[in-house]
Amino acid sequence: MSCDSRRPVSKDQFEGTLIGLALGDALGAPFEGGPIERLLWRCIGRTADGKRRWTDDTQMSLDLAASLIANGRIIEDDIAQRFAASYQWRRGYGPGAAKVLKRIRRGMPWRQANRSVFASGSYGNGGAMRAPVIGIYYQHQAEMLEDACQQSAVVTHAHVLAIDGARLIAHATALAVRHREPVQIMSKVMGLRLDRAFERPLALAQQWLCGGHRPSPAEVAKQLGNGISAVASTPTAVFVALRFVHEPFTDMVNFVCEGGGDTDTIAAMSGAIWGAVNGYSALPVASIAQLEQAQMIRNVAASLFARRQAG
Ligand code: R7I
Ligand code: MG
Ligand code: MG
Numbered sequence: 001m002s003c004d005s006r007r008p009v010s011k012d013q014f015e016g017t018l019i020g021l022a023l024g025d026a027l028g029a030p031f032e033g034g035p036i037e038r039l040l041w042r043c044i045g046r047t048a049d050g051k052r053r054w055t056d057d058t059q060m061s062l063d064l065a066a067s068l069i070a071n072g073r074i075i076e077d078d079i080a081q082r083f084a085a086s087y088q089w090r091r092g093y094g095p096g097a098a099k100v101l102k103r104i105r106r107g108m109p110w111r112q113a114n115r116s117v118f119a120s121g122s123y124g125n126g127g128a129m130r131a132p133v134i135g136i137y138y139q140h141q142a143e144m145l146e147d148a149c150q151q152s153a154v155v156t157h158a159h160v161l162a163i164d165g166a167r168l169i170a171h172a173t174a175l176a177v178r179h180r181e182p183v184q185i186m187s188k189v190m191g192l193r194l195d196r197a198f199e200r201p202l203a204l205a206q207q208w209l210c211g212g213h214r215p216s217p218a219e220v221a222k223q224l225g226n227g228i229s230a231v232a233s234t235p236t237a238v239f240v241a242l243r244f245v246h247e248p249f250t251d252m253v254n255f256v257c258e259g260g261g262d263t264d265t266i267a268a269m270s271g272a273i274w275g276a277v278n279g280y281s282a283l284p285v286a287s288i289a290q291l292e293q294a295q296m297i298r299n300v301a302a303s304l305f306a307r308r309q310a311g
Contacts, residue, residue: 009139009177011305012279017136017173018301019294020275021061021268023287024253026052028267029092031257037092044090051292055092057129057268062086062300064133064152069303074134074148080110080155092264094228096122100156114158121158125230128153128165129265132272135173137308145170157230164194165230168202169269172238176276182209182242189238201225201235209242217259226261233262237269244270245277250284 029052030041045053063082071078084104087093093101096117103113115121134152138145146167153166171192175185186206194202201224208215215223224239225232236259244252252274256267275283280298288294 009136009305009308010279011302012281013177013276014136014305014308015280015298015301016275016278016283017132017177017272018061018065018275018297018304019280019283019288019291020249021132021272022054022058022294022297023249023283023291024256024267024269024271025057025264026054026291027253027287028256028263028265029053029055031260031263032092032265033262041092047292050290052290053292055264056094056097056126057265058297059086059088059091060126060130061133061268062297064130065300065304068133068137069300069307072307074151076110076151076155079152080104083156094122094124094126096124097126097156110155114154114156118159120160121154121162122156123159123161123229123231124157125162125165125228125233125262125265125269127157127162128169128230128234129268131166131168131170132173132269132276133304134166135170135272136177136276137304138170139174139177145174159230161195161197162230164198165234167192168194168198168234168238169273172241172273173276176241176245176273180245180277182245186210186238186242195231197231198235201231202238205235205239205242208239214243217255220255221259221261226259226263226266228262228265233266234269237266238273240266241270241273245274248284249274249278249282250287 063086067079084101087101099117100113104110134148149166149170153163175188186209224236253267257263
């Protein structure tokens with residue numbers, strides 16, 4: 001195990017981030033929510049040829065990546081149109097996000113739609129679940145990463161807590177591309193200026209990581225959260241990713257699924273961070289073979305890498 005070695009980012013890490021995200025999403029989706037959501041996913045969670053479907057987390061990440069590939073930077077109007085055009089109820093979007101996207105599709109400007117369901121904008125984790133794309137793309141440009149987090153989240157998630165959740169996940173992914181040591185990544189994450197609501201869960205996560213404490217899935221869910229809000233899921237995803245970063249991907253996803261709650265999104269975010277550290281080549285081959293449109297996602301990651309290299 002290398003100690004905090006600085007590495008040039010590789011295509012393998014771009015692919016690892018996006019496929020790690022999609023795998024976490026698809027493997028976590030059957031365990032998301034309560035009995036009704038799980039039953040529904042049993043009916044619609046497989047493609048005609050038996051592959052595991054991914055959900056809104058992956059769809060929005062692919063839309064964001066496609067926009068960056070096309071434009072080289074974040075253009076809010078473009079990502080709003082792409083998010084709205086891709087919306088399909090069967091991808092399991094959050095209820096508020098679904099309304100926002102349908103309104104944008106009907107012609108409402110995103111600056112109006114993003115505060116039309118909740119007056120201050122949504123504090124859900126929908127802005128954070130796509131933030132790994134920002135993290136890998138801007139991993140060497142801290143200021144641009146900050147702006148891009150804000151811009152990519154705000155079109156659907158205007159609330160400060162949603163934007164800070166996106167910043168946390170994007171920075172954690174960017175740090176994961178360059179460093180391998182969990183404690184090192186965690187201490188850098190602690191230096192981000194986030195809303196006070198993130199302080200307690202992040203401090204506890206750091207304490208656990210530094211002390212070598214191995215909490216159970218139930219303890220993580222209880223102490224850090226497993227909910228649909230950015231505050232109740234993004235510190236959890238960062239902790240889980242760092243706790244399992246040198247252990248098998250599948251063990252990490254099983255841990256998230258055992259913790260319950262917003263399993264697809266927590267596994268998607270931790271899967272992306274895990275993939276950023278370890279790369280595509282470390283992901284489980286058998287699970288990738290079962291993943292809906294895995295090759296397409298890999299191609300998107302490769303194009304994003306090429307766009308990044310082109311400057
Ligand atoms: O954040 P969002 O896109 O949800 C993503 C989640 C992920 O788990 C996906 O996998 C998918 O399952 O959904 O969706 P939103 O609807 O914007 O936010 C999620 C939920 O948080 C909302 O439906 C509300 O229940 C709650 N919420 C709020 N409640 C009250 N006031 C978000 N913002 C507010 C608020 O301001
Ligand atoms: Mg989802
Ligand atoms: Mg979810």
